[in-house]
Amino acid sequence: MATHSTNLLAALDGIRDAIAGYGEGTLGIDFPGLAIGPDEEVLVFNSDDRIELVVETPTTGYFHSTGHTVLTDLQGNPYPGSRGESSLPVEVSELLEAVKWPPPQPQPFNKPPPNNENTTTLGFAKNLIAFPDGSSLGTVGPSLAKIVPLLSGGIQFWEASVQAIAQATGRFAGARGTLVFSGSAHFPAWPSSLPEQLAILQKGFPARLVRCFKLVHQDRLGQLPS
Amino acid sequence: MLNHSTKLMQKLMQAPDGPKAGAGGPAAGIHIQYPAVATGPYEQVLVFSTKEFIQLKLGPTPYFTSKGTIVDLNGRDVPGSLVATTLPVDLSRFPEAFQWPPTQVPPFDQPPIQSGNTVPIGDSRQAYFFNNQADSLITIGPAVPKIAVPLLGGAGQFWVSAVGVITQGTGKYAGARGEQAYVGSSFINPWPATQEQLIQGLTAGINVQSTSVFKLVLQASQLPAPPPGP
Numbered sequence: 515m516a517t518h519s520t521n522l523l524a525a526l527d528g529i530r531d532a533i534a535g536y537g538e539g540t541l542g543i544d545f546p547g548l549a550i551g552p553d554e555e556v557l558v559f560n561s562d563d564r565i566e567l568v569v570e571t572p573t574t575g576y577f578h579s580t581g582h583t584v585l586t587d588l589q590g591n592p593y594p595g596s597r598g599e600s601s602l603p604v605e606v607s608e609l610l611e612a613v614k615w616p617p618p619q620p621q622p623f624n625k626p627p628p629n630n631e632n633t634t635t636l637g638f639a640k641n642l643i644a645f646p647d648g649s650s651l652g653t654v655g656p657s658l659a660k661i662v663p664l665l666s667g668g669i670q671f672w673e674a675s676v677q678a679i680a681q682a683t684g685r686f687a688g689a690r691g692t693l694v695f696s697g698s699a700h701f702p703a704w705p706s707s708l709p710e711q712l713a714i715l716q717k718g719f720p721a722r723l724v725r726c727f728k729l730v731h732q733d734r735l736g737q738l739p740s
Numbered sequence: 741m742l743n744h745s746t747k748l749m750q751k752l753m754q755a756p757d758g759p760k761a762g763a764g765g766p767a768a769g770i771h772i773q774y775p776a777v778a779t780g781p782y783e784q785v786l787v788f789s790t791k792e793f794i795q796l797k798l799g800p801t802p803y804f805t806s807k808g809t810i811v812d813l814n815g816r817d818v819p820g821s822l823v824a825t826t827l828p829v830d831l832s833r834f835p836e837a838f839q840w841p842p843t844q845v846p847p848f849d850q851p852p853i854q855s856g857n858t859v860p861i862g863d864s865r866q867a868y869f870f871n872n873q874a875d876s877l878i879t880i881g882p883a884v885p886k887i888a889v890p891l892l893g894g895a896g897q898f899w900v901s902a903v904g905v906i907t908q909g910t911g912k913y914a915g916a917r918g919e920q921a922y923v924g925s926s927f928i929n930p931w932p933a934t935q936e937q938l939i940q941g942l943t944a945g946i947n948v949q950s951t952s953v954f955k956l957v958l959q960a961s962q963l964p965a966p967p968p969g970p
Contacts, residue, residue: 545813545951547815548789548951549925550925550926550947550948551925551926551927551929552927553891553892553897553927554897554927558787558813558951560777576851581849588774588776588787588813590777599848599849600848600849601848601849601851601853602853603853615907616905616907617907619907619908623866623878624807624824624825625805625826626801626828627801628828629907630863630881633863633905634882636860638855639853640848641848642846652843654855655855655858655884656855656858656859656860656882656884656903658881658905660917660919662917662962666961668780670779670780670783670917674903674904674955676883676884676903678841678858678884679840680841680843690897691886691888692899692901693901693923694901694902694903694921694923694953695921696919696953696954698779698919698955699779700779700780700781700782700783702780721779722778724777725953726921726923726951728899728923728925728951735892736889736891736894737890
């Protein structure tokens with residue numbers, strides 16, 4: 515969404531923001547300053563999703579996107595023509611685990627042992643991110659959910675994930691790399707019973723995921739082992 | 741009095757103003773908070789990078805250990821910041837880092853998931869300090885390494901990504917709850933010919949640049965946790 519500058523300094527603001535990846539009207543998702551080495555590309559962006567839970571059996575189901583995903587930059591400016599798809603099979607019991615938090619860690623923080631209590635209930639998700647030029651990145655990897663009750667009566671629901679590129683198309687065809695994201699949803703009210711909670715999740719809810727890809731394009735790769 | 745060209749240069753070098761770019765970073769002009777992509781009225785979103793030096797320490801339980809500093813997404817140092825991490829590893833599982841997951845069956849918004857070669861190899865603990873250590877966030881969670889090798893020219897790109905659950909915090913983050921997603925990478929040139937040489941190189945240490953995304957709710961917005969049982 516281009517804007518017209520009203521004076522020279524405003525125009526300079528726009529140039530600076532464009533260079534920096536900031537600002538209204540700037541779809542800054544490429545952050546070359548965060549790459550290490552000459553071959554890496556770093557993409558950082560948000561996606562506005564709508565997610566719903568499909569309950570398949572009394573104990574299993576899956577979360578999935580509902581076809582409304584739009585990518586945005588970190589200022590919330592939409593990336594027209596983009597889309598995303600995701601699915602995450604879950605055990606219903608994982609919801610109960612998500613309210614449990616890991617214990618405080620002992621110092622020093624840069625030496626073992628880490629205490630992984632309440633961080634081992636993992637699901638595995640797959641994601642597809644498609645850009646306006648038709649290029650896409652498909653990824654898969656483990657996810658971990660956490661929930662905190664809010665003073666207001668609702669909850670904040672987080673799902674973070676680390677994923678490896680499984681396939682890609684267009685300018686990303688053959689790329690290797692990883693995706694991480696931290697996603698969240700806010701529920702202004704949250705019932706106490708599990709059936710009522712599942713009912714809310716089945717109706718669908720908005721979620722936002724901030725994502726980071728670090729990848730190397732195929733044309734920078736040598737002969738990979740089979 | 742500044743001349744016009746000096747003013748123009750200052751304008752170009754000036755960081756974006758606070759409200760537009762999501763101000764609230766630890767110092768003027770440095771931005772790690774992104775309120776435009778927060779979810780709901782209570783969430784804070786922090787996105788930043790780190791520059792770390794990581795070493796593999798050998799012993800009965802080998803582990804990676806790092807120290808470094810925090811920079812914003814434009815590479816500007818966050819003053820008074822520090823990062824320290826550890827990741828114990830089973831070196832016999834290191835070859836899994838070279839294996840990539842299978843092609844997934846579309847559509848992506850429906851199962852099944854073929855999760856091969858994405859099982860975490862360990863748990864990463866990460867500590868981030870801001871404002872001369874007055875504020876901190878500590879996380880723990882599963883980590884997955886991946887390596888793309890060889891690159892043209894014989895180098896290798898080494899990624900470690902992790903989910904982090906906040907375990908504790910200090911200062912303004914005391915009692916905060918939330919999650920972090922982290923991906924760090926290193927460019928190793930040339931890529932060693934043998935695993936022994938690789939381990940030797942990792943023991944000497946490598947430079948890593950990471951990106952972290954925190955989503956959190958401060959303690960003041962949380963329902964107080966019930967007291968621990970007997």
